[in-house]
Amino acid sequence: MIYLDHAATTPLDADVRAQMLRWMGDDAGFGNPASDHAAGRQARAAVEQARAQVAALIGAQAQEIIYTSGATESNNLALIGALEFRGLQGAHLITSRVEHKAVVDTCRYLQTQGVRVTWLEPQASGAVAAQDVLAALRADTVLVSLMWVNNETGAINPIAQLAPELRARGVLFHVDAVQAAGKLAIDLAQVPVDLLSLSAHKIYGPKGIGALFVRKRPRARLAAQIHGGGHEQGMRSGTLATHQIVGLGTACEIARTRLDADAAHLRARCAELEQRLRALPGVLRNGAAEIAAPHVLNLSFSGVDGESLRARLPDLAVSSGSACSSATREPSYVLRALGRDDVLAGASLRFSPGRSTTAAQIQQAADQVIDAVQFLRALAPNHPGAR
Incomplete structure (x- = not known):
């Protein structure tokens, strides 16, 4: 078989697998990263090293990385979390008709909760025009959500152009960067996106792990969607899977160098x-x-x-x-x-x-x-x- 479907998923990199296996044995790696003993501290150190590796790929700070189960959860947390924190009623959201289903279906759900959604059409090039986004802004616009790279056509949206314009208007900007990470240079120190979704299995990492970038300054605030324990700065509760996180971090480090x-x-x-x-x-x-x-x-x-x-x-x-x-x-x-x-x-x-x-x-x-x-x-x- 000739495999030409890497946009759907990638094979696990051998170095990623090797690093993950270190945290899946009986003699080490089984500690809970939230536990305050030697095994827990060992796991927590690996988790934090991976957090820094993820951040380095996108020009972020380590404390701005929140672990999730993948980009679908990241998109849900970003969209629903941002709008619930602000208040759903009377909120306006802008997205496009060619977003990934994880954004499209989440926006449709938000419509049932009273959020007004503007669905932008793409240009013939496949990209959404920056002027169309800006023209759709209203006084009640809370959030704009666009993918950096379209997963079906590869079209690159004008994220770097839009981000400062939306920042100047006080509108949150969420970007699904699943198809951009590891393919395009991303520097969030220069591009003022507020929320950005990532997935490991698109960059030769394991399935079942992803991340959401949540900007610290100015702070993007989210309502948690998974409750219990207050993990990940209270935004995403649940015991962290050390081996999966190490896989994500290693994949990001390899993607950055390559x-x-x-x-x-x-x-x-x-x-x-x-x-x-x-x-x-x-x-x-x-x-x-x-x-x-x-x-x-x-x-x-x-x-x-x-x-x-x-x-x-x-x-x-x-x-x-x-x-x-x-x-x-x-x-x-x-x-x-x-x-x-x-x-x-x-x-x-x-x-x-x-x-x-x-x-x-x-x-x-x-x-x-x-x-x-x-x-x-x-x-x-x-x-x-x-x-």
Whole structure:
């Protein structure tokens, strides 16, 4: 199998695994980080070292990192927590129609609780325009939530441009940075975002652990969503999983040291694949290449049925959209928001190479897709969009 679905999840890095195993044995690592004895202090030291490693990846301070079970929880804590602390009634929130489901569904829930939500449309490039965000601001706007990099198209939103504008207006800014961390340079000392979500398993760390950056100055205040014990500065109670946290910290440290090399490698692999596949007629890129993150390439193939195309690629691990919404079997809501009809949205593939992806694998993957598309077009020349 050629694995080109790293935007969905990445394999566990060998060094990350080794560090985690140190905290999973019987003779060490089992102490509760909240306990005030030698075993507890040992675990707490590992937890705090990891906190500093996470912070270093995004230009934050260690005390601004709150551990969660992953980005979905981080997004929920940021959105619901910020609005509950302020008071839900009469609050206004701005987001976009192409956010991850963890933000979209949380915003829909908040609507049922009396929060007014403005849903912005993306540009043809896949990004949300900064001027559209600023134009949507109102006197009662409490929070803006946008992803740094779109998980389906790779489009980069103008986060650095928007952050100081929102800070000047006293509006909280939450950013889902799951697809940006480890791919783009992030420096929150320079970009005044208030809340930022991260996930370990997108950067070669373990599943089940993530973090939420919560700015200290000016302080972003949240209402806790999990109660009991007052862990994580009272924002997220629950015994900390030392081995998972060590895995997150190690993955962040590796991502930080490899950032430039990884970005160059991923950009080269995506460019090779796009050049090969777009030699076919009727292949459209979803999202503009000039504002795309280095690791995501999304293409629509006219003249074929999407399910049939995926069925013809049994040895190729790619995605038809976000892994978190693939169970619906519906065409991507992100691509439909970009103007693709249901047929083209359904006949789209997201390719996301990783650190170990070779040029030879890219060539093999391209050959498999080209063979499948040509076979299906010959089989159904009258299929909508066939050329």
